[in-house]
Amino acid sequence: MTTDNATPGGAGHNAARLKELFRTMVRIRAFEETAMAAHQNGEMPGPLHVSIGQEGVAAGVCANLRDDDRLTSNHRGHGHALAKGAQPDAMFGELFGRESGYCKGKGGSMHIADFSVGMLGANGVVGGGIPIAVGAAQGLKMLGSNAVAVCMFGDGAANRGPFLEGLNWAALYKLPVLFVCEDNGVAAFTATASVTAGPGVSARAESLGVPATGVDGNDVAAVDAAVGRIVAGIRAGSGPHLLHAKTFRWTGHTSTDAAAWRDPAEVEAGKARCPIARLRATLFEAGVSGAECDAMVTEAAAEMQASRTTANAAAWPAGAVAYDDVQDTGAMKWQA
Amino acid sequence: MAGVSARVTLNEAGRLAVLQEMRADKRVWVLGEDVARGGLWGQYRDFHDEFGAERIVSTPISESTIMGAGLGAALVGTRPIIEMRIFDFVMCAMDELVNQIAKVRYMFGGQATPAVVVRMPHGMWRNSAAQHSQMLEAWFAHLPGVTIATPSTAEDQAGLLVTAIRSDDPVLFFDPKDLWGVEGDVPAVIEPIPFGKARVMREGSDLTIVTWSALTPQVGEAMETLAKDGIKADVLDLRTIWPWDIDAVAASVKKTGRLLVAHEAVEVGGFGGEVVATIVDRLGPQNIKAAKRIGAPRVPVPFSPPLENEIRVTPEKIVAAAKAAMV
Numbered sequence: 001m002t003t004d005n006a007t008p009g010g011a012g013h014n015a016a017r018l019k020e021l022f023r024t025m026v027r028i029r030a031f032e033e034t035a036m037a038a039h040q041n042g043e044m045p046g047p048l049h050v051s052i053g054q055e056g057v058a059a060g061v062c063a064n065l066r067d068d069d070r071l072t073s074n075h076r077g078h079g080h081a082l083a084k085g086a087q088p089d090a091m092f093g094e095l096f097g098r099e100s101g102y103c104k105g106k107g108g109s110m111h112i113a114d115f116s117v118g119m120l121g122a123n124g125v126v127g128g129g130i131p132i133a134v135g136a137a138q139g140l141k142m143l144g145s146n147a148v149a150v151c152m153f154g155d156g157a158a159n160r161g162p163f164l165e166g167l168n169w170a171a172l173y174k175l176p177v178l179f180v181c182e183d184n185g186v187a188a189f190t191a192t193a194s195v196t197a198g199p200g201v202s203a204r205a206e207s208l209g210v211p212a213t214g215v216d217g218n219d220v221a222a223v224d225a226a227v228g229r230i231v232a233g234i235r236a237g238s239g240p241h242l243l244h245a246k247t248f249r250w251t252g253h254t255s256t257d258a259a260a261w262r263d264p265a266e267v268e269a270g271k272a273r274c275p276i277a278r279l280r281a282t283l284f285e286a287g288v289s290g291a292e293c294d295a296m297v298t299e300a301a302a303e304m305q306a307s308r309t310t311a312n313a314a315a316w317p318a319g320a321v322a323y324d325d326v327q328d329t330g331a332m333k334w335q336a
Numbered sequence: 337m338a339g340v341s342a343r344v345t346l347n348e349a350g351r352l353a354v355l356q357e358m359r360a361d362k363r364v365w366v367l368g369e370d371v372a373r374g375g376l377w378g379q380y381r382d383f384h385d386e387f388g389a390e391r392i393v394s395t396p397i398s399e400s401t402i403m404g405a406g407l408g409a410a411l412v413g414t415r416p417i418i419e420m421r422i423f424d425f426v427m428c429a430m431d432e433l434v435n436q437i438a439k440v441r442y443m444f445g446g447q448a449t450p451a452v453v454v455r456m457p458h459g460m461w462r463n464s465a466a467q468h469s470q471m472l473e474a475w476f477a478h479l480p481g482v483t484i485a486t487p488s489t490a491e492d493q494a495g496l497l498v499t500a501i502r503s504d505d506p507v508l509f510f511d512p513k514d515l516w517g518v519e520g521d522v523p524a525v526i527e528p529i530p531f532g533k534a535r536v537m538r539e540g541s542d543l544t545i546v547t548w549s550a551l552t553p554q555v556g557e558a559m560e561t562l563a564k565d566g567i568k569a570d571v572l573d574l575r576t577i578w579p580w581d582i583d584a585v586a587a588s589v590k591k592t593g594r595l596l597v598a599h600e601a602v603e604v605g606g607f608g609g610e611v612v613a614t615i616v617d618r619l620g621p622q623n624i625k626a627a628k629r630i631g632a633p634r635v636p637v638p639f640s641p642p643l644e645n646e647i648r649v650t651p652e653k654i655v656a657a658a659k660a661a662m663v
Contacts (some may be wrong), residue, residue, distance in 0.1 A: 070412060105444030120411055121444055125435050129402020132436065133412065139409030139416075142365065142390055149408070162431075163399035169405065172396065242484040325446035327505040329483050329531050330579030 013221055015286045017063075021220045021284060023296050024059035025276050028079040030300035034308050035078065035095060035109075038173075039255045043312060044095050051079040053218075053250035056275030057182045058083040060223025061150060062242070063232045068147040070118045070136045072129030075110045076249075077122035080152050085117035088304055092311035099238060100249050100314040104208065118147075127153060127160035132180070134166045137177035137240075148176040148234050156187025158201045164208070170240035171209040178227070178234055179205070179242040182217065184249035189261060205242035217245030219276040248273060316329050339524030347516040349490035351379050352496035353526050354417065358387060361415065364501055365391040368402055368419025368455075376421050376517060377457060399428035399537055401620060406452045407437050415451050415501065423458035423510065424467050437506045438481035453500045457513035459600055460548040460637060463644055469637035471601035473549070476608065477507050477578050483531055484578040485509045488552035490520025492575050495529030512550040523563075532579035540568030544588040544595045546611055548574040551600045551649055558598075558654035565655075569661060577607050585611065586618050592627045594661050598654050603631030624659040630654060 013163035032050040033228035039048045054076070062083035065071065073080040081091060086327070094101030095109050102112050113121035115264060119134060123129045133151035140147050157163055158181060170177050181201045185192055198204070200208070202212035215226045230241045252259030259267070280293050344352065359362045363556050365381060365387075372394035374381040384392045399420070407417035420426050424596050426433060432583045433454065440448040460469045476484055485496045493511070508510035537552070539557050547555040559569045561596050574580050589595045597608035597616055608629030616627050632647050 072408075101445070103443060103447070106445055107443040111443040113447055115411075115444070115447040120408075120463050121448070123436075125431055128404075128431060128436060131401040131432055132408035134401060135405030135408025135410075135416075137408070138393075138405055138411050139412040141415040142409070142411065142414055147414075162400045162404065165396070165401040166404075168396060171392075171396060244532065325442045326480050327441070327483060329503065331507055 004204055015283065015288055016219060017224070018279065018283055019237060019267070019288060019296075020134060021059050021063060021224060022276070022279050022293065023300070024063065024083050025055035025220060025279065026297045026300040027303065028055040028058060028082050029276060030297070030304040031078055031082055031091070034301070034304040036255050038095070038308055043308070045097055046110050046194070048095070048255040049253065050074040050251055050255060053182055053270065053274065054182060054247045055079055056220035056223055057180065057217040057245045057247055058152070060220045061152070061180055061227050063224050063228045065118070065150060065190045066147065067117050068145065070120050070133070070140070070147065070149045071152065072120050072133040072149070072208055073122040073152045074126065074129060074154060074157070076154070077112060077152065078109070081112050081114065081119050084114070084119045086112065086114040086119055087147045088307035089310055091315050092113070092307040093275065096311045096314070097114065097316070098311055098314035099317040099321065100311065104324070105317045106321070127157035127162045130157065130166035131164045133177055134170050134175060137175035138173060139168065146176075146235050148178060148231060150178045150180060152180050153182040154187065155181060155185065155192040155201065158204060159187075159196060162255060163204070167205055167208045167210045167240070167242070169173045174180060174237070174239035179210070179240065181244045183244060183246050186249055188253045189257070200244070202242065202244045210240050210242050212242040212244055214244045214246070217247035218273045218278060220275050220279055269323070273291060293324065341521040341523045343519055344490055344522050345516060346490040346493045346512070346518050347379055347596065348376060349494040349520060350379060350511065351499050352522055353381070353494040354380070354501070356526055357501040358383070358391065358499060362375040363413065363415045364417065365393065365414060366396045366417045366419055367395055367406055369395055369397055375419060377513065379511070380419075389653040398469075399425050400432055403429035403454070404436060405433035407432060407440070409448055409450055410450050410452050415543075417501065418452055418454045420454060420456045422468055422473070423456040424458055424470050434479060438479050442481060449504050450506045451504045451507055451513070455509045455511055457511040458515050458643065459512055460648070462497055463515045463639055463641055466636040466640040470598070471549070473510055473577055474601060474605060474607040474610070477607050480622045482506045482508050482578070483576065485531065485576045486512070486549040488512055488515055488549055488573055489535070490518060490522055492529060494522045494526045496531070496575065498526050499528040499531060511548060512543055513531055515553070518553070523589045529575070532581055533578040534572040534574050534581035534584040537568060537571040537573055540570040541592055542568045542594065543570065543661055544585065544592045545569050545571045545654070545658065546574060546585055546595065546597045547571070547599060548577060549600065551598055554649060554651045555598055555654055557651035558658065561651060561655050567658060567659065580611070582614055582618065586615055589615050589619060589624065593624060595597050595624065596630070596661050597659055598649060598657070599631045601631050601647055603629060604634045604636050606631045611638065628657060628661050630657040
């Protein structure tokens with residue numbers, strides 16, 4: 001989503017901008033909670049990975065992007081898509097496998113894309129979006145655009161080969177790409193620290209000549225300010241940058257994972273750092289009332305519930321749709 | 337007509353085709369290892385001088401990102417030629433090829449246009465051993481979302497490359513690296529050759545032989561030997577294995593009643609099995625006297641010359657298989 005004052009290089013933290021960030025976060029939270037409820041109620045087939053607790057990263061990053069800036073995302077990507085400007089009706093349609101979905105029901109939760117707002121797709125493979133974002137940046141540079149590419153990935157992806165390849169590549173060709181490591185501390189069901197050697201993702205980036213900035217991902221104003229500065233630099237030709245945003249995943253790996261394996265004390269501590277509650281307090285100090293915040297929460301819940309209802313009423317794709325969009329030459333034809 | 341032809345090698349024919357398309361379309365560019373110096377095989381000789389470092393991008397040895405960055409650049413509207421140097425290295429980029437390039441258009445409901453050409457010189461070449469000699473084109477015929485070119489002549493190398501570069505589909509282009517030196521006549525203006533149309537190598541009425549890519553010269557030799565022995569083979573070079581010219585093969589087998597598919601790749605699970613099964617199904621087993629295939633034994637490609645020769649599909653082996661089909 002592009003906010004009104006999302007000018008490159010400047011994220012002035014006036015109340016209006018903070019309210020927009022709040023609105024984006026509560027819409028993401030509402031989307032995820034509604035999706036979980038729908039999944040538990042049997043309305044949604046397949047796996048569901050939600051990003052509850054991580055809203056500050058998606059909101060703070062995407063507030064600084066234009067529609068023609070490109071974004072690649074991962075399997076936990078609903079928040080990224082919403083923040084980039086994707087519409088909840090088509091998102092819920094896709095989650096529910098309906099023809100009204102972004103991908104006509106052929107992608108599902110892990111493959112939401114909206115090319116019209118620069119959302120180049122979520123990805124079912126950890127780290128899969130890294131080379132794609134790097135290439136998008138290379139293509140944009142070649143075409144003479146000053147748009148940037150942003151790659152959202154988790155801490156687990158930094159242990160995959162494409163991370164090393166992609167960062168080296170981006171630095172080598174000085175590409176306009178922002179790597180955002182959304183570090184929730186867990187790679188699927190494993191504490192990332194327990195399977196990761198060395199001083200971490202920022203040090204890895206810097207060793208490859210990619211400058212890195214650390215930020216508290218649960219402080220959306222800090223994310224917004226940092227990304228505003230960084231994206232302005234990238235747009236002006238500085239080359240790639242890595243943002244290491246520490247955050248916390250409230251839930252299990254998928255919505256069917258009750259996360260009984262997690263330390264309850266750690267989860268409680270993590271929830272206490274809720275990015276939405278934190279901004280709410282900041283807004284209160286800036287003169288935005290609790291009632292106004294509550295109204296945004298209620299509005300977001302109603303919006304997502306309406307999209308859920310609409311998606312449930314939408315048509316299933318016809319059988320022929322399974323044969324569409326494979327390839328131009330040599331495509332198999334549907335037969336009734 | 338397309339102007340004066342020049343007698344050139346298959347390698348040069350491909351070079352001329354890419355040159356023509358890059359001059360015509362600024363969105364076309366090349367990325368891969370060593371391409372600025374002309375590529376491992378000289379297939380981009382002098383390109384860097386003409387097009388510069390932005391369009392002839394020599395890359396690190398980072399196969400995942402060569403493949404994946406090509407896709408990303410296609411998604412914003414450029415038309416990359418992804419040069420993989422030697423086919424076997426594609427195994428380092430299988431996620432990007434199989435999970436990403438072949439899937440994005442479908443998974444995203446038609447929003448993506450992954451217009452890439454992936455060039456993958458494949459096959460046995462001067463005793464290069466097990467990791468530099470493979471022919472696994474059948475794997476990719478099994479993969480929805482891509483088309484597959486397997487040329488064997490200079491003319492087809494040129495014309496199929498032009499089609500590949502202009503295609504919005506991801507094209508897997510298997511350069512036959514043992515045939516870089518074969519010569520043919522390539523016109524001054526190279527016309528696209530449609531995918532899925534076989535090339536008739538010889539007309540005959542006794543037996544249909546189907547082949548493609550690097551085995552084509554061996555089949556050519558075998559068909560001459562067979563002719564001397566009184567067996568008139570109808571011989572087809574498929575040129576592309578997806579799509580492939582089912583109609584032409586079926587029409588030929590309807591005429592001859594006998595089918596032999598010959599490929600350099602391992603016979604087990606090879607594309608020859610698909611050709612045989614499709615044709616038997618289309619014509620009915622009762623109308624076919626023989627349907628056979630011949631390929632390499634199911635062993636890795638060995639290094640030592642006598643060992644490599646041991647597993648090669650030779651003209652003699654093709655002749656023997658053809659004669660067995662005549663019984």
